[in-house]
């Protein structure tokens with residue numbers, strides 16, 4: 001497993017995984033920010049284009065990822081928490 | 096646009112579009128007038144299930160004929176019509192409903208429709224997300240799914256390729272004796288006028304035996320493979336929907352996009368398009384009782400639409416007894432997407448004065464008598480129909 | 483879950499915070515619900531950095547006896563009468579039951595979103611909104627050393643440039659679509675609000691090394707060349723450069739991010755669902771911030787894009803008025819006309835150049851949820867017709883992005899809002915309103931998603 005960092009990592013940083021890659025982020029970081037430290041994209045569009053966050057404020061739905069097995073979560077509106085498993089670009093698996 | 100036409104079709108829903116296409120194909124000079132755009136009425140609200148239904152022999156004849164006509168043009172339908180022969184599963188919850196499966200199979204076979212009986216196990220294999228313990232199902236492989244507004248557009252385009260004309264947006268305020276009056280004060284003339292205004296048909300013919308019957312639908316995000324067939328319960332047969340009370344039934348459809356369309360509800364005397372939360376909730380709980388995982392799917396949108404319901408659950412197709420210039424093509428309740436094509440065929444045959452492919456009598460407005468009706472309270476509306 | 487409030491505020495931006503504080507200080511049970519994980523709205527959003535500019539407001543908000551529901555979005559209205567109503571909210575954390583929020587008075591403080599315009603390449607990863615990139619950075623996206631082009635229109639561009647510069651980004655160009663002449667009256671209006679003028683000057687000073695172009699916009703966002711098929715872990719295309727356009731000249735600038743926003747669009751979906759009167763895109767209110775519907779107030783950007791000071795003022799007026807402090811509200815509302823003059827000047831300054839309509843070519847995607855391209859939309863008769871026949875606006879964002887573009891490109895106005903206001907779990911729509919449940923007291927702890 002490779003390891004990436006987002007922001008300055010303090011002792012009380014949060015560790016989660018994005019597509020199996022371990023990521024450490026500062027408390028208060030959004031899942032969208034964590035994803036972008038690993039991959040440039042969050043989802044695949046209906047015609048197959050790679051997409052990444054656009055609005056950062058919960059209205060565009062481009063930042064949707066799967067979190068702990070639940071698909072279609074807006075990663076810009078959700079804060080990272082320890083042990084989260086985030087999946088990007090996957091087939092919309094059933095919740 | 097002014098001057099004389101052979102036919103003026105009022106309404107560019109799927110029924111009006113099908114009528115225009117059939118008339119134009121018979122060489123009739125046809126004009127279509129719609130108050131809004133193409134396919135924006137009930138056609139935009141319906142499920143788009145092309146389904147054979149056997150509530151009565153006449154209903155089976157009309158839906159069966161329509162299904163054949165859809166099959167005949169299936170290859171021409173552009174991709175945006177999203178036509179897919181998904182097949183229907185009529186789901187039986189218990190042994191009593193299994194009897195209905197067998198009865199239905201016999202009736203369909205007599206009409207030349209091939210079906211397959213699934214036992215509990217093969218049903219679970221075919222649709223793993225259904226709850227365990229269901230008795231079985233009847234599979235009707237020839238049933239299909241399509242996207243109604245695009246289908247209406249396609250039918251109208253074909254009509255226009257045959258020189259039919261479209262006038263929209265333009266509201267009709269009166270239609271009688273070969274004369275159509277428009278909102279802007281102008282008038283149009285035609286030998287025959289087809290009223291294909293769906294649930295709005297009573298606006299200029301208040302005496303029609305039609306009541307609006309509101310329905311709710313919910314569309315989810317994309318979950319390809321969640322269900323494979325259109326799934327409909329047989330339970331409503333015995334859950335004895337009362338005539339007056341609102342009702343819901345389990346009716347779920349997989350869209351080509353991977354989205355799931357969840358229905359259905361029925362209520363009379365609801366005139367606006369707002370959501371009835373109690374009924375919506377009941378409808379969704381009904382769906383969940385068959386598909387336990389459905390609550391976790393994400394809903395994108397909920398909307399309502401209006402069916403044009405008649406007392407005997409059959410549409411009104413053919414001349415109106417009180418005005419020889421008027422021809423009706425309405426009252427399709429929850430089956431107008433399916434039966435649009437056979438309706439068009441019947442209307443065009445009537446106007447051209449030729450013998451139609453199927454007997455026209457069961458659908459003739461004259462079956463309700465000359466004056467049709469005077470008092471809406473006396474109308475006896477049938478049990479909850481399908482969709 | 484059922485919660486009872488005297489006053490429910492939707493939105494915890496400046497307007498919502500000010501409204502909630504004003505109402506709570508008058509002893510009422512107040513609840514605030516917001517989709518974001520932390521309060522502050524678009525301008526004071528917290529993220530990984532502690533709040534600075536708005537500490538005073540944030541502190542007051544934290545101290546106020548207010549039930550805060552952060553990370554909850556209002557998805558539907560179950561009932562609305564002159565005596566009050568019920569909104570249903572869903573938690574952004576899966577597995578949490580939806581909440582029915584009962585209120586006597588409702589204050590809509592739903593803010594605004596950026597307007598996005600389609601141009602070739604705008605769907606590439608790393609092309610974001612201006613406020614969007616700013617929000618991402620506050621949410622922890624590392625920006626240090628990254629090259630950023632900022633484009634679009636409005637004072638937001640400078641604010642974002644200053645913010646990103648402070649975080650160590652190298653802002654390589656700021657492109658304002660308006661001309662200097664068009665923006666001049668805004669500077670005059672600002673003269674009457676020295677605070678704002680000073681702020682602008684500070685922003686420009688902070689970004690003094692960055693070229694600032696007027697009448698300039700992105701003609702295309704360019705992707706890294708695709709390495710071609712074959713490689714297993716094929717890198718996905720992402721932004722590499724932007725072609726800028728100014729007065730017939732085009733040139734290309736290499737960058738890591740393009741932050742692009744064409745002013746703001748008010749969030750009026752909830753107001754529309756409730757049936758409140760909306761005119762020219764904005765919620766209509768009286769001087770007390772009352773909407774056309776009894777029991778419903780509206781404050782902040784949905785009533786007009788006037789910036790943070792206007793939002794704060796309107797929030798306080800709405801909070802006081804809803805709490806029955808009519809006199810105090812009336813006294814405050816005397817200060818509104820000045821704010822409204824600024825909003826009008828801002829609107830004129832940000833008026834979009836008609837040539838921006840030509841940016842998208844036939845192949846450019848307009849609706850990003852359903853991948854509907856420009857060619858499919860040309861010739862449609864209106865928003866509903868386009869929706870029905872092309873699927874434009876039918877995806878999860880429900881036209882929040884493409885609707886603002888279509889309004890400018892084709893002059894179509896979006897229709898009436900339908901439930902759910904945001905995509906919601908099917909199960910959240912299954913139950914009827916809970917009538918009997920424990921009352922929420924103002925001493926309740928904040929309801930946080932975790």
Ligand SMILES: Cc1cc2nc3c(=O)[nH]c(=O)nc-3n(C[C@H](O)[C@H](O)[C@H](O)COP(=O)(O)OP(=O)(O)OC[C@H]3O[C@@H](n4cnc5c(N)ncnc54)[C@H](O)[C@@H]3O)c2cc1C
Nearest residue numbers: 106108110130136137138141142144267293310431432433
């Ligand atoms: C929830 C729901 C689910 C359904 N599911 C199915 C299904 O799965 N399968 C199926 O086969 N059917 C289904 N239906 C039924 C189907 O949608 C309708 O029967 C069908 O769309 C009727 O088509 P229409 O052309 O008669 O009416 P509409 O589509 O309503 O068209 C009428 C047209 O007339 C126009 N019009 C009205 N008044 C005027 C006027 N004064 N002047 C000019 N123009 C006017 C309107 O603008 C409109 O375009 C469903 C219906 C509902 C509500």
Ligand SMILES: Cc1cc2nc3c(=O)[nH]c(=O)nc-3n(C[C@H](O)[C@H](O)[C@H](O)COP(=O)(O)OP(=O)(O)OC[C@H]3O[C@@H](n4cnc5c(N)ncnc54)[C@H](O)[C@@H]3O)c2cc1C
Nearest residue numbers: 493495496497517523524556592593594613782783789790
């Ligand atoms: C990045 C950025 C920087 C800005 N900088 C400045 C500046 O320097 N100076 C200035 O004057 N203006 C600035 N603005 C404009 C600023 O948005 C407004 O001045 C101010 O934030 C408006 O406050 P508000 O309370 O009306 O709305 P907002 O701050 O937009 O808050 C509205 C809140 O409502 C929530 N919401 C909406 N709908 C729902 C729902 N259905 N359910 C739950 N929650 C909902 C949203 O999540 C949001 O948090 C900036 C804007 C942005 C995007």
Ligand code: FES
Nearest residue numbers: 056060061063076
């Ligand atoms: S980035 Fe737009 S919703 Fe998250």
